[in-house]
Amino acid sequence: MGLRERIVEAAEQVIQMKGLARSTTKEIARVAECSEGSLYNNFESKEDVFLHVLRGQLKNLMQVLTALPERKGTRTVQENLEEVGIAALEDFYHSMPLMASIFSDPGLLLRHRKGFISRNEGPHRANEAVEAYLCEEQLLGRMKENIDPKAAADMLLGSCFQYAFQLRFMDGELGEERKRFVHNILDTLFQGLAAKKDTL
Amino acid sequence: MGLRERIVEAAEQVIQMKGLARSTTKEIARVAECSEGSLYNNFESKEDVFLHVLRGQLKNLMQVLTALPERKGTRTVQENLEEVGIAALEDFYHSMPLMASIFSDPGLLLRHRKGFISRNEGPHRANEAVEAYLCEEQLLGRMKENIDPKAAADMLLGSCFQYAFQLRFMDGELGEERKRFVHNILDTLFQGLAAKKDTL
């Protein structure tokens, strides 16, 4: 593994542990087993290192989403979405401190927002991928016709996102209940809340 | 308005503008039109000021949720939830930089987590309130019986939460589409995704 990668991994570790606000170049260099000078031989600035760390997030989820189009028409829609939901929950949980930290410095966000968007790295990508998948399933008649695939995608990923946020806030670990959480979400989402017409 | 309040409001403004990481006591004092010393006559530390700012968040949403039990059995369930969703979206959007910033310093979170929990100030309160409301409506027969109220609450608030996060990330403003967003979510949630049985 090259030094650049080692530095990015070290930075990720340090930010996970201490938080972005308490991460220092000295500590990152220590964990990467190199000098602080080497940080600046490989990256423009500490900010630059952080950006590379950010890019490495949600890797697992993105992989699942990349494979999603192939799932179209196979297994059940709910099964396919469960796979997505679990991956989302895991990655959101893992990356939350990093992703959330960007709001602690709006200037940083401002400087790099265009870059994120042009490289299609925003956190909305996942939602769009799920939405696209659901459109396809709708065309296949495997999902109700007159509902909004975007809303469905937002509910699945949004509930996972908020759950990850709240777990981190409460210092909860992400244990086996993750499967049950996603399962309950999807069950409810597929059934709908509406009472039978005669009782409405 | 007392100086304490002015300081908290100034701190909120500054953190909204510059982010927690770039907020300085000097700037907060400047905006509050007092000396830095006065910050420390009124609060133990900068951290203490931040905590008071945090406590003032989600006020509007909490008010709507407090009124929710009285809504039980009135209007339609979907209308009642729309009110909640819109308030959530607005408050989440407004507070996101503040709430997310806490993850930039896990030490800070660690020091105050117990306080948050004991004062019931965690971000999960909203979800619990909506869940409780939906349980009641279920008993009234205004919602399908065999679905999970918690999952429904998580989807509504989770999608609003993530939408607020993404809007902030993309520098989007929260305009009139907020109503449409919540409406679509609830429409989809009430209908359910499941295809008609004969086509499943």
Added chain:
Amino acid sequence: MGLRERIVEAAEQVIQMKGLARSTTKEIARVAECSEGSLYNNFESKEDVFLHVLRGQLKNLMQVLTALPERKGTRTVQENLEEVGIAALEDFYHSMPLMASIFSDPGLLLRHRKGFISRNEGPHRANEAVEAYLCEEQLLGRMKENIDPKAAADMLLGSCFQYAFQLRFMDGELGEERKRFVHNILDTLFQGLAAKKDTL
């Protein structure tokens, strides 16, 4: 007791506890049960308060020394000096943190040295008083003739002074061994170190 006295006593307490460097007007006012403003209605400055505290030190020793001339020719010289030594040890022990603290701010010492000297408040007064007493006893033939009363006084008080310093440094309490210490000092001082002539 008037407010002025209460403030001086409070200041002494606080300086004893926290040290001059960590003593604040806020704390002194709290202990004196008055406002910080009252400090400045009664004294020119914090420095002024400290000077008044200093003047109150070594009261017990000075009293003993004042009575010393009357002791002349009574009891034994050694007994009279023991009384002095014990009083010195006690007062030095008690006042050491205060007296020593003045060296932490030479500017303060410089500003007030002339005042100390003109009011005859220096720490050398005690030595002079003992020296004067010993001169008298020498005239009475109760002490060896050709020795230096000043040196004797310096040895008695000096050893007590340093002992008090070292006790404070080591966090030792001034217990019953104080009598033994002074007794040993005086025994040795009276006997002299010189070997018998035939062995010298």
Added chain:
Amino acid sequence: MGLRERIVEAAEQVIQMKGLARSTTKEIARVAECSEGSLYNNFESKEDVFLHVLRGQLKNLMQVLTALPERKGTRTVQENLEEVGIAALEDFYHSMPLMASIFSDPGLLLRHRKGFISRNEGPHRANEAVEAYLCEEQLLGRMKENIDPKAAADMLLGSCFQYAFQLRFMDGELGEERKRFVHNILDTLFQGLAAKKDTL
């Protein structure tokens, strides 16, 4: 000379001049001709610098005391003690502002007392060394048998200690009278105060 040493020397100079209470890191850095940041690359804190300054005190006296055992049986006891007394007077005079300053912050003393004791750096070391030397001379018959070597040591060093304290207090310089002072002390100590028996 390394930067660390330069910083310690600069700190000693500054504390000698301004006193511990008025010594600032800015001034120390200025005198050491380095940045304030360098202070913190070389020491944990300003307190840490002060501790290193303290450790460097009484070097000359300690050297004389280290050589003392070799003096045993040579020259006269009084000559050997004069050398000790003069060194003590000089070092006490020089170090008094530094040593005394530690009492201006009992918290500091508390934090490091164990360290001082375990490293055998307390101010009592000198007394013990002289006491040990006198014991040896007693065995050689060069000093009166039935007197207390500890008391003798305490009188010699104590009188020098207090003399140094008073000189500093009075802004007196330590001139050539230092030899006379020590000489008088020792003369008196060796002779003893006791009147001839027939006159007692």
Added chain:
DNA sequence: AATGAATGAGAGTTCATTCAT
């Protein structure tokens, strides 16, 4: 005379960044 909120200068400390080696 008594108050205590407000002040602001200045303290110790941190840390991203540089650059001579």
Added chain:
DNA sequence: TATGAATGAACTCTCATTCAT
């Protein structure tokens, strides 16, 4: 290319003193 000592600007926080009440 790798280093890490040196930097200095910027930070949070303290506290003696003032003054309107």
